[in-house]
Amino acid sequence: MSGTAVRATRRRAAISALLENVDEFRSAQELHDELRRSGEGIGLTTVYRTLQSMAASGAVDTLRTDNGESVYRRCSEHHHHHHLVCRTCGSTVEVEGAAAEQWAAEVAKAHGFTDVSHTIEIFGLCADCGPSVS
Numbered sequence: 001m002s003g004t005a006v007r008a009t010r011r012r013a014a015i016s017a018l019l020e021n022v023d024e025f026r027s028a029q030e031l032h033d034e035l036r037r038s039g040e041g042i043g044l045t046t047v048y049r050t051l052q053s054m055a056a057s058g059a060v061d062t063l064r065t066d067n068g069e070s071v072y073r074r075c076s077e078h079h080h081h082h083h084l085v086c087r088t089c090g091s092t093v094e095v096e097g098a099a100a101e102q103w104a105a106e107v108a109k110a111h112g113f114t115d116v117s118h119t120i121e122i123f124g125l126c127a128d129c130g131p132s133v134s
């Protein structure tokens with residue numbers, strides 16, 4: 001393996017290891033800050049590119065928050081699923097959406113689309129961050 005490939009593998013390992021310890025979705029910037037604190041001198045652009053390639057290969061989940069920022073997380077579920085994400089603390093629940101799957105398949109079929117995919121994320125306030133119900 002060339003030196004460049006070794007470095008790329010090492011960076012990926014460092015980012016993977018960090019994601020293992022994080023439960024919430026985090027932006028590339030936040031993960032970059034964490035890596036710097038732990039002494040990994042990886043540039044923000046590299047962190048961002050590595051996350052994108054890990055997301056493309058399914059090694060991490062990615063989604064766009066409702067203010068348009070891409071965030072990343074290693075999910076415990078490896079099959080297709082959806083997320084409920086707290087806008088305040090970022091806590092995330094992985095959810096199934098059988099009705100959504102059926103709806104997506106029907107809509108695609110009705111319009112003659114094949115090989116379809118979708119992402120659906122639900123944002124809100126978690127039980128800890130929302131107004132307390134008494």
Ligand SMILES: [Zn+2]
Nearest residue numbers: 061075081094
């Ligand atoms: Zn997930």
Ligand SMILES: [Zn+2]
Nearest residue numbers: 086089126129
């Ligand atoms: Zn919350």
Ligand SMILES: [Zn+2]
Nearest residue numbers: 081097100101
């Ligand atoms: Zn789905």
